[in-house]
Amino acid sequence: xxxxxxxxxxxxxxxxxxxxxxxxxxxxxxxxxxxxxxxxxxxxxxxxxxxxxxxxxxxxxxxxxxxxxxxxxxxxxxxxxxxxxxxxxxxxxxxxxxxxxxxxxxxxxxxxxxxxxxxxxxxxxxxxxxxxxxxxxxxxxxxxxxxxxxxxxxxxxxxxxxxxxxxxxxxxxxxxxxxxxxxxxxxxxxxxxxxxxxxxx
Amino acid sequence: xxxxxxxxxxxxxxxxxxxxxxxxxxxxxxxxxxxxxxxxxxxxxxxxxxxxxxxxxxxxxxxxxxxxxxxxxxxxxxxxxxxxxxxxxxxxxxxxxxxxxxxxxxxxxxxxxxxxxxxxxxxxxxxxxxxxxxxxxxxxxxxxxxxxxxxxxxxxxxxxxxxxxxxxxxxxxxxxxxxxxxxxxxxxxxxxxxxxxxxxx
DNA sequence: GTCTATAATGCGATAGAC
DNA sequence: GTCTATCGCATTATAGAC
Numbered sequence: 274x275x276x277x278x279x280x281x282x283x284x285x286x287x288x289x290x291x292x293x294x295x296x297x298x299x300x301x302x303x304x305x306x307x308x309x310x311x312x313x314x315x316x317x318x319x320x321x322x323x324x325x326x327x328x329x330x331x332x333x334x335x336x337x338x339x340x341x342x343x344x345x346x347x348x349x350x351x352x353x354x355x356x357x358x359x360x361x362x363x364x365x366x367x368x369x370x371x372x373x374x375x376x377x378x379x380x381x382x383x384x385x386x387x388x389x390x391x392x393x394x395x396x397x398x399x400x401x402x403x404x405x406x407x408x409x410x411x412x413x414x415x416x417x418x419x420x421x422x423x424x425x426x427x428x429x430x431x432x433x434x435x436x437x438x439x440x441x442x443x444x445x446x447x448x449x450x451x452x453x454x455x456x457x458x459x460x461x462x463x464x465x466x467x468x469x470x471x472x473x474x
Numbered sequence: 475x476x477x478x479x480x481x482x483x484x485x486x487x488x489x490x491x492x493x494x495x496x497x498x499x500x501x502x503x504x505x506x507x508x509x510x511x512x513x514x515x516x517x518x519x520x521x522x523x524x525x526x527x528x529x530x531x532x533x534x535x536x537x538x539x540x541x542x543x544x545x546x547x548x549x550x551x552x553x554x555x556x557x558x559x560x561x562x563x564x565x566x567x568x569x570x571x572x573x574x575x576x577x578x579x580x581x582x583x584x585x586x587x588x589x590x591x592x593x594x595x596x597x598x599x600x601x602x603x604x605x606x607x608x609x610x611x612x613x614x615x616x617x618x619x620x621x622x623x624x625x626x627x628x629x630x631x632x633x634x635x636x637x638x639x640x641x642x643x644x645x646x647x648x649x650x651x652x653x654x655x656x657x658x659x660x661x662x663x664x665x666x667x668x669x670x671x672x673x674x675x
Numbered sequence: 676g677t678c679t680a681t682a683a684t685g686c687g688a689t690a691g692a693c
Numbered sequence: 694g695t696c697t698a699t700c701g702c703a704t705t706a707t708a709g710a711c
Contacts, residue, residue: 286694287694290694304593305509305590305593306507306509306510306589306590308506308507308509308510309507309509309510309590311685311686311687312686312687312688313685313686313687321694321695321696322695322696322697323686323687323688324688324689324690324695324696324697324698325694325695325696327687327688327689328694328695329694332687332688333687333688381592381593384589384592385589385590385592385593387589387648388507388585388586388588388589388590388648389507389510389586389589389590391582391585391586391648391651391652392505392506392582392586401652402652402653405648405649405652405653406653409649433662433665436646436649436657436662437642437662437666439645439649440641440642440644440645440646440648440649440662441638441641441642441645442645443641443644443645443648443649444640444641444642444643444644444645444646445637445641445645447588447589447592447606447641447644448606448610448637448640448641448644450592451592451602451603451606452603452606452607456637461634461637461638461641464634465638468669487676488676491676512703512704512705513704513705513706514703514704514705522676522677522678523677523678523679524704524705524706525677525678525679525680525706525707525708526676526677526678528705528706528707529676529677530676532706533705533706534705534706
């Protein structure tokens with residue numbers, strides 16, 4: 274891929290271009306999902322031709338993979354990755370949910386993509402399956418840490434609560450999208466967590 | 475295919491034909507969603523041509539509407555519609571969830587369709603928006619009845635619990651589909667309800 | 676009531692000029 | 694790095710024969 278360099282001027286625009294395409298793809302996948310969202314529409318939004326777009330990502334599947342990877346990196350920013358403190362993790366989760374409320378398009382992407390990826394042959398199926406396992410584990414471990422510190426309510430099972438919190442988050446997003454973003458997901462989630470964690474979050 | 479029969483007797487097969495098509499459509503929409511599922515594939519499954527299929531339903535959108543209507547009627551069967559007893563409703567809900575566990579394809583349909591219908595211009599958007607409002611109201615009313623009979627836990631708000639139960643159900647379905655149907659959704663839901671309802675379900 | 680044929684559109688991907 | 698042009702295929706819907 275030739276790229277950058279020497280003879281050819283100084284404008285290594287590729288990274289910016291890729292970023293623009295990723296933003297456009299996110300928008301389109303949010304509205305139409307992966308299967309029905311078209312490369313042409315993404316290309317239009319990014320201000321280039323469909324062929325030009327494929328020059329950067331090769332295929333529609335690889336574009337999807339890049340979008341998901343990119344979002345994961347950004348979402349990581351809401352958590353203190355060096356900490357194993359359970360309460361800190363839960364606070365990070367609430368920060369992430371609060372942030373999501375300000376970017377409904379992003380909520381729509383995950384809602385839409387995760388649902389269509391339940392089909393076994395969907396390009397993102399394995400990604401989402403692994404993601405759910407990973408998140409449940411991190412959350413359960415966090416709750417075990419909360420328990421070790423004496424802040425988990427008697428009788429609450431970390432694995433069960435982890436599953437419930439994740440399910441509740443997903444389900445709330447659907448209702449939130451249908452109800453015109455008219456309630457506060459953070460509040461609902463915080464109230465639920467208060468039923469299992471005995472310290473203020 | 476000429477079909478059966480002599481000259482062409484009395485066979486008003488239309489109702490059966492429509493039912494076959496609805497079953498096929500459900501299967502295809504479950505695998506691919508509405509937008510990506512094709513009439514041709516549905517027609518193939520129903521053993522007829524795509525044009526023959528459209529003779530019965532006119533358009534893809536109308537077929538979708540018929541599928542949703544049909545499922546709603548069937549789901550009604552799990553509830554005692556003449557009763558306003560809150561506990562009876564909750565038991566009906568658990569029966570419905572238990573039944574759903576035996577038809578994963580059906581769970582996939584609602585999961586997939588409800589997600590893509592979050593887009594405001596989706597043909598089923600209004601249907602799902604109204605459905606969420608309706609179900610939340612019925613459930614909250616049921617919980618108020620439970621409360622009136624003294625079986626709601628102190629401090630539990632019927633409207634909040636209704637939203638949570640619905641969100642939990644939706645979210646659990648996604649995890650259930652990704653995890654290879656490997657846990658018991660009924661058990662999880664019953665355990666959650668036990669946190670708010672003080673009598674055995 | 677079902678079919679074949681086809682219209683009209685849209686898709687992802689590739690080839691090749693610049 | 695971006696474009697135009699195009700291939701090959703799939704889609705929804707309609708027209709008209711039987």
